[in-house]
Amino acid sequence: MTAESKKVTAQCSAEKLYNFACDFRSFQRLLPPQVEDFQTDGTTCSFKVAGFVQLTLQYAERSPYSTVAISPASGSNSPLPFRLELNIGSIDESSCDVVVRAEIEGGNPMMTMMLKPKLRPALDKIAEQIQYYSAGL
Numbered sequence: 001m002t003a004e005s006k007k008v009t010a011q012c013s014a015e016k017l018y019n020f021a022c023d024f025r026s027f028q029r030l031l032p033p034q035v036e037d038f039q040t041d042g043t044t045c046s047f048k049v050a051g052f053v054q055l056t057l058q059y060a061e062r063s064p065y066s067t068v069a070i071s072p073a074s075g076s077n078s079p080l081p082f083r084l085e086l087n088i089g090s091i092d093e094s095s096c097d098v099v100v101r102a103e104i105e106g107g108n109p110m111m112t113m114m115l116k117p118k119l120r121p122a123l124d125k126i127a128e129q130i131q132y133y134s135a136g137l
Contacts, residue, residue: 001105005126007098007127008097008131012134014089024040043059054077055077056077057076058073060083065088066087080106080107082104084100085103
């Protein structure tokens with residue numbers, strides 16, 4: 001299953017947004033209020049989603065100024081294999097387009113079906129948070 005957020009325009013360069021996204025300390029600002037116990041060591045981050053599970057994430061891909069992707073860290077207890085990707089498209093020196101994409105493959109079919117209607121709104125919220133925080137970068 002794949003889902004994408006709406007496209008938003010960030011008020012910063014693609015380089016600044018990329019650098020923001022490559023720092024898990026920044027990632028914490030993009031998460032919903034249901035996230036608890038956020039911790040990062042720079043290369044991974046972990047947190048608990050209220051009523052759900054503890055997740056540990058790592059960077060899966062970083063392509064300068066265009067893509068930042070995260071996925072569950074090896075050995076983590078993620079209930080679904082997924083990839084969350086931030087796609088950045090430069091507009092000019094002071095703005096860029098952003099789309100947040102999620103891919104869920106395999107895993108528990110029941111859980112996938114439960115998440116499906118919530119995924120797009122969650123991705124839209126992350127995109128909106130990126131747009132909001134980009135003005136201060």
